[in-house]
Amino acid sequence: MKSQSNFPPGWGGKRVQRILQVYEEQTEEEAIAEDEAMWEADGQTVMTIPNKLVPLVRALIAKHQKI
Numbered sequence: 001m002k003s004q005s006n007f008p009p010g011w012g013g014k015r016v017q018r019i020l021q022v023y024e025e026q027t028e029e030e031a032i033a034e035d036e037a038m039w040e041a042d043g044q045t046v047m048t049i050p051n052k053l054v055p056l057v058r059a060l061i062a063k064h065q066k067i
Helices: 013-025 028-039 051-066
Strands: none
Touching: none
């Protein structure tokens, strides 16, 4: 049986493969720099939430993005 993948609008297998290639070829130093830059991004907040709340938070973000 063939597995069916569902991608968000604008995404496809080729795009996913390109992104995977970038991260597979990334050095440890580049990965660390990317992670550190995330913590300094303006207009963004990073927080931990209980796993069971993740679907609710994702739905809230999706609703907000449609506004």
